[in-house]
Amino acid sequence: MDWKARIYLWEICRGLATTMKHLVHNLLHRREMPTISYPEEKRPISIRLRAQHRLLPRPDGKPRCVACFLCATACPAQCITIEAGEATDRSIEKVPTRFDIDLLRCVFCGLCVEACPCDAIRMDTGIYDICKQDRASFVLDRERLLKTAAMPNTIDGPLPKTLPGIKTMGGGFDRHGRQ
Amino acid sequence: MGFPVEPVAMVAKVVIIPVILMTSVPLWVWVERRGSAFIQDRLGPNRASICGFTFFGLLHMVADAIKAFTKESFVPSQAHRFYYLIAPGVALVSALMAFAVIPISDDLMVGTHRIPMSIAQVDGGLVYVFAMASLGVLGIILAGWAAGSKYPLLGALRTAGQMLSYEVSLGLAALGAFLAFGTLDPNEIVRAQGGTLAGVVPLWGILVQPLGFILFLVAGFAECNRLPFDLPEGESELVAGYHTEYSGMKFAMFYMSEYIAMITFASLVVTLFFGGWQVPWVSTIRMVSVIGPLSAMVVQIGAFAVKVAFFVWLFIWVRWTLPRFRYDQLMRLGWMVILPLSLANIAVTAFVMALVG
Numbered sequence: 001m002d003w004k005a006r007i008y009l010w011e012i013c014r015g016l017a018t019t020m021k022h023l024v025h026n027l028l029h030r031r032e033m034p035t036i037s038y039p040e041e042k043r044p045i046s047i048r049l050r051a052q053h054r055l056l057p058r059p060d061g062k063p064r065c066v067a068c069f070l071c072a073t074a075c076p077a078q079c080i081t082i083e084a085g086e087a088t089d090r091s092i093e094k095v096p097t098r099f100d101i102d103l104l105r106c107v108f109c110g111l112c113v114e115a116c117p118c119d120a121i122r123m124d125t126g127i128y129d130i131c132k133q134d135r136a137s138f139v140l141d142r143e144r145l146l147k148t149a150a151m152p153n154t155i156d157g158p159l160p161k162t163l164p165g166i167k168t169m170g171g172g173f174d175r176h177g178r179q
Numbered sequence: 180m181g182f183p184v185e186p187v188a189m190v191a192k193v194v195i196i197p198v199i200l201m202t203s204v205p206l207w208v209w210v211e212r213r214g215s216a217f218i219q220d221r222l223g224p225n226r227a228s229i230c231g232f233t234f235f236g237l238l239h240m241v242a243d244a245i246k247a248f249t250k251e252s253f254v255p256s257q258a259h260r261f262y263y264l265i266a267p268g269v270a271l272v273s274a275l276m277a278f279a280v281i282p283i284s285d286d287l288m289v290g291t292h293r294i295p296m297s298i299a300q301v302d303g304g305l306v307y308v309f310a311m312a313s314l315g316v317l318g319i320i321l322a323g324w325a326a327g328s329k330y331p332l333l334g335a336l337r338t339a340g341q342m343l344s345y346e347v348s349l350g351l352a353a354l355g356a357f358l359a360f361g362t363l364d365p366n367e368i369v370r371a372q373g374g375t376l377a378g379v380v381p382l383w384g385i386l387v388q389p390l391g392f393i394l395f396l397v398a399g400f401a402e403c404n405r406l407p408f409d410l411p412e413g414e415s416e417l418v419a420g421y422h423t424e425y426s427g428m429k430f431a432m433f434y435m436s437e438y439i440a441m442i443t444f445a446s447l448v449v450t451l452f453f454g455g456w457q458v459p460w461v462s463t464i465r466m467v468s469v470i471g472p473l474s475a476m477v478v479q480i481g482a483f484a485v486k487v488a489f490f491v492w493l494f495i496w497v498r499w500t501l502p503r504f505r506y507d508q509l510m511r512l513g514w515m516v517i518l519p520l521s522l523a524n525i526a527v528t529a530f531v532m533a534l535v536g
Contacts, residue, residue, distance in 0.1 A: 012497075022220060023217045033222060037222070
């Protein structure tokens, strides 16, 4: 250390200048602060975010699921409970009479979506703030899963790589979702 | 028998000055929390609101006060009850008492009465300040010992070591200023700083005692237990230091005494080195003749408040700039750097004063 560093005072003054620079800059540019005021201001989510599940419907409103159990087999957390029943439509053979997902067990790995041969289950609802008062309501049944809508601005069909009109991370947007 | 000016003024001072000191504490806590947040590129506390108005987070301080007042008054079973209960009081009262002799403006003339604008006029007033400031360590040791728990005890021991070491340097650094001004009366010291050097630079104490000022400031940081010398606390190794076992209003009293000690120390720096209530380039006589005694007093109190506010802000500013010292580094700095330098400062000042006077 040379004598300037040894007496501390000069370096302390430089440190004070640095902190004051941050203070003044942040006072003058409140909007540029990296903080996201969470409940009011939400961070844009990727369309590939694995959020709460939903079951996709056929055109007549019944689930696409054919109760093949591939998702329940793939599930490492064993949170999917399926009971199969006979379908009235002969071309389908099987339908789930019961399809429950226990969100408290789910690890949001997305293997069920990968496993599904019918594109019947997806995790594209964009719901990630899952808060409930009791354990029972964390178990989503068939009707709840069917009713849950996809993330706004997504379209039914296979997930495309990019979608117009969706704010995603890293697409020229800052972390507040501003362009 | 006319209007009892002097007793009324006395009571007014005794009531108003401590109340302002204590009510300014939440404000400083707010400045500290928001200021630190902005320094660290955060927003800081801004959630508490009444009807959607947050008042820049000021309501958090109201919420904190309500919380402190309504919390259960809890005494740990292993604590020494009597000392445990009086320790926060000792800390707070000693911090408040030290402010008593600091003049916040020039003497106010009401008719023929001359009212000094400090609570107490003690002979050798600044020695009294140091006496009271050193009582503060008593409250901390008492708290650490009476809590009957090992972490507060360790924190209190470290505090005792730190405060006793730096008190020596603090007194010696101030001694240079006392020598230069030739008096211990704070009001006289402030009056002596009224002139200007060549009509431009205010003749404040820092011009006479630049080294004394730096040493006094550093020692003062240690005395107030503020970063970079906040060893009494130490979340990583001591939980919270001497006030680990305290909660509710008793904890809030320690918190308040810390901030009041900061304000008192800032006023001491201002009194000794930055002209106290002196408004630069304008003497009291000139100001009184132009705007009257009462407005002159208000202006002087304002000048004093601005200077003190700057130094309290400096405390906060430094806290969020510097990392803390290790205990051995602290002791080495105190005994091997600050102390010899303040002794040398005294020797040189005494020599020069002997030559001049």
